Amino acid sequence: MANNIVIETKGLHKTYDESKVPVHAVRGVDIKITEGEFTAIVGPSGSGKSTLLNIIGGLDQPSEGSIIIDGQDLSKLKPNQLIDFRKNNIGFVFQSYNLIPVLTAKENVEFVMLLQNRNEKERSERTKELLDAVGLSDKYDVRPTELSGGQQQRVAVARALAPKPKFILADEPTANLDSTSTRNLLDIMARLNQEENITFVFSTHDQRVIERARRVISVEDGKVESDIIK
Amino acid sequence: MLGKLAWRNIWRNKLRSLVVVISIGLGIWVLLFLLSFNQGMITNYIEDGINTQTSHLQIHNPKFKDDKELKYFIENPETISETLASDPTIDKFSTRILSSGMVATSKTGHGVNIMGIDVDAEKQITNLSKKLTAGDYFPEGKKNAILIGGKVAEKLGVKIKSKVVLTFQDVNQEITTAAFRVLGIYETNNAKFDETNVFVRKTDLARLTNLPETTVHEYAVLVKDIEAVESTTAKIQAAAPNQLVESYATLSPDLALFESQSQLSLYIMTTIFMLALVFGIINTMLMAVLERMKELGMLMAIGMNKTKIFFMIVLETLMLALIGGPIGILLAWITVGLTSENGIDLSAWGDGMKEFGIATTIHPALNLGSYLTVGFAIMLTAVLASIYPARKAVKLKPVDALRSI
Numbered sequence: 001m002a003n004n005i006v007i008e009t010k011g012l013h014k015t016y017d018e019s020k021v022p023v024h025a026v027r028g029v030d031i032k033i034t035e036g037e038f039t040a041i042v043g044p045s046g047s048g049k050s051t052l053l054n055i056i057g058g059l060d061q062p063s064e065g066s067i068i069i070d071g072q073d074l075s076k077l078k079p080n081q082l083i084d085f086r087k088n089n090i091g092f093v094f095q096s097y098n099l100i101p102v103l104t105a106k107e108n109v110e111f112v113m114l115l116q117n118r119n120e121k122e123r124s125e126r127t128k129e130l131l132d133a134v135g136l137s138d139k140y141d142v143r144p145t146e147l148s149g150g151q152q153q154r155v156a157v158a159r160a161l162a163p164k165p166k167f168i169l170a171d172e173p174t175a176n177l178d179s180t181s182t183r184n185l186l187d188i189m190a191r192l193n194q195e196e197n198i199t200f201v202f203s204t205h206d207q208r209v210i211e212r213a214r215r216v217i218s219v220e221d222g223k224v225e226s227d228i229i230k
Numbered sequence: 231m232l233g234k235l236a237w238r239n240i241w242r243n244k245l246r247s248l249v250v251v252i253s254i255g256l257g258i259w260v261l262l263f264l265l266s267f268n269q270g271m272i273t274n275y276i277e278d279g280i281n282t283q284t285s286h287l288q289i290h291n292p293k294f295k296d297d298k299e300l301k302y303f304i305e306n307p308e309t310i311s312e313t314l315a316s317d318p319t320i321d322k323f324s325t326r327i328l329s330s331g332m333v334a335t336s337k338t339g340h341g342v343n344i345m346g347i348d349v350d351a352e353k354q355i356t357n358l359s360k361k362l363t364a365g366d367y368f369p370e371g372k373k374n375a376i377l378i379g380g381k382v383a384e385k386l387g388v389k390i391k392s393k394v395v396l397t398f399q400d401v402n403q404e405i406t407t408a409a410f411r412v413l414g415i416y417e418t419n420n421a422k423f424d425e426t427n428v429f430v431r432k433t434d435l436a437r438l439t440n441l442p443e444t445t446v447h448e449y450a451v452l453v454k455d456i457e458a459v460e461s462t463t464a465k466i467q468a469a470a471p472n473q474l475v476e477s478y479a480t481l482s483p484d485l486a487l488f489e490s491q492s493q494l495s496l497y498i499m500t501t502i503f504m505l506a507l508v509f510g511i512i513n514t515m516l517m518a519v520l521e522r523m524k525e526l527g528m529l530m531a532i533g534m535n536k537t538k539i540f541f542m543i544v545l546e547t548l549m550l551a552l553i554g555g556p557i558g559i560l561l562a563w564i565t566v567g568l569t570s571e572n573g574i575d576l577s578a579w580g581d582g583m584k585e586f587g588i589a590t591t592i593h594p595a596l597n598l599g600s601y602l603t604v605g606f607a608i609m610l611t612a613v614l615a616s617i618y619p620a621r622k623a624v625k626l627k628p629v630d631a632l633r634s635i
């Protein structure tokens with residue numbers, strides 16, 4: 001079965017030259033990620049993992065090279081089109097959860113579907129299904145401040161999945177979690193990956209997380225050092 | 231959904247939002263009350279001017295306007311009187327003989343207009359008879375009675391029953407003097423008026439100036455409906471083309487000046503208030519945007535476009551104004567309601583006000599239009615003030631969300 005390529009980067013470079021000494025955060029990255037992957041991007045601090053993920057997610061522009069998501073070259077999109085593209089194609093999970101604090105768990109998950117103008121029935125069914133899938137069926141109407149870090153991150157995963165994106169990008173999703181919550185979250189992500197064929201790309205330092213990945217891309221000094229498929 | 235999000239966002243920092251709501255409310259309250267006070271003052275001023283001085287309209291010989299000489303009386307006053315009496319829009323009128331001269335005692339003299347009035351008709355037209363502070367309004371049978379203003383009485387050192395000497399020209403330009411007895415002292419709301427006018431019986435003045443008693447220099451007319459003043463004025467003017475017929479607005483142009491002056495000061499006040507509001511709102515909303523930078527970046531990352539972000543910030547601002555605005559309008563409405571009936575007594579400053587012909591009791595009044603205008607202005611101000619913070623929000627880079635913390 002020829003899997004679809006969902007992410008393709010071509011000759012990606014990123015130089016931060018706001019300061020006097022330019023920082024070459026990414027120096028020539030060419031990777032392809034196909035549908036259904038469960039891929040970790042690993043590397044020491046400052047190696048360029050976040051920069052790479054931000055560029056792949058269309059949150060930052062490369063200095064050179066291009067990113068093609070599901071056939072669409074991101075550099076061809078205007079700012080508002082890019083936001084719409086992210087809304088429909090990319091799910092984000094952030095290190096510090098970043099839920100909307102004034103909305104409940106349910107409303108947070110529903111939010112992007114509202115932006116997509118999905119109907120009420122579809123929204124509430126999918127919200128319920130996703131919150132159940134991440135084990136939060138009893139926390140629908142709870143605001144983020146009343147949830148633990150692990151619970152917030154599970155809401156974030158449900159939120160990222162809600163608009164049915166092509167893949168989920170997660171920058172150090174477990175960095176703020178204890179080991180139980182980390183294991184719990186990875187179980188959920190791995191299950192969604194296996195049962196629903198959801199593509200996950202996440203960065204991490206954590207050896208326990210790296211062990212769960214099925215493909216490990218090591219980055220050092222802005223370059224891919226190794227790319228191992230287990 | 232944008233509404234729900236905006237609504238919840240404004241209550242994240244309750245204290246800050248309350249401060250904004252309260253300042254909008256208080257500001258509108260004060261502003262509307264000043265407006266109503268101003269409106270009451272204008273109305274008072276106009277009514278006072280009509281009741282004391284101008285009536286609704288007056289008729290003169292056109293030449294009398296520039297040169298107040300006795301010989302410029304109105305020709306054929308009987309036809310004018312008939313016209314006035316038969317016009318259904320006219321309520322009442324009085325006729326006057328006017329002269330000018332000097333009122334004097336052994337102590338000193340004072341230049342005045344001498345108003346020869348039909349004492350019974352005048353009672354119906356002006357409020358002079360109600361403004362006496364001492365004595366009586368032309369008691370029956372007393373010849374050569376005179377009413378003078380309080381300040382003039384003081385200056386001349388006269389009391390009720392004192393004698394004064396009036397000096398003026400008769401119709402042949404001969405200097406005439408006559409002794410009058412002060413039988414009443416009056417005080418209106420207009421100190422200038424009191425200082426310049428004395429009142430005598432028309433019959434006395436006619437006799438002393440050698441004019442027939444039927445002479446008229448001035449008609450003072452009241453119409454039934456003040457709204458109809460201008461149309462009635464035009465109608466009478468057409469019926470009496472040789473006379474000069476003028477409404478109160480033309481007769482005392484200072485009235486219009488007063489109105490435009492106080493209107494101007496009101497615009498200035500409103501502008502200052504709105505400017506303060508603009509800066510207050512910009513400051514508050516900018517703070518609200520800057521402390522939410524990360525969240526706004528996240529919203530853009532997960533797919534909320536710039537238009538929606540922009541409107542969310544505008545909506546948040548508008549909501550604050552929509553809470554504060556009605557509170558202020560309600561407070562103003564209550565305050566105006568409470569004070570309009572009995573008025574606000576300014577007698578502490580009364581003497582100063584009288585110099586300008588302003589009554590000492592102001593009855594604040596405000597029409598619906600003013601409430602709506604101010605309400606609308608607040609909404610507009612809020613929207614305008616939110617544009618800058620909203621633009622700031624839109625300009626944020628979503629990448630900040632991932633990078634921070």
Ligand SMILES: Nc1ncnc2c1ncn2[C@@H]1O[C@H](COP(=O)(O)OP(=O)(O)OP(=O)(O)O)[C@@H](O)[C@H]1O
Nearest residue numbers: 016018023025043044045046047048049050051052
């Ligand atoms: N906005 C920026 N301006 C300047 N330099 C930056 C900026 N963002 C990142 N860098 C630099 O780029 C390099 C790569 O940073 P990046 O955050 O991508 O690394 P990382 O692998 O995610 O590190 P960590 O594991 O600590 O999160 C670093 O040297 C960093 O200092």
Ligand SMILES: [Mg+2]
Nearest residue numbers: 049050051171
């Ligand atoms: Mg990083």
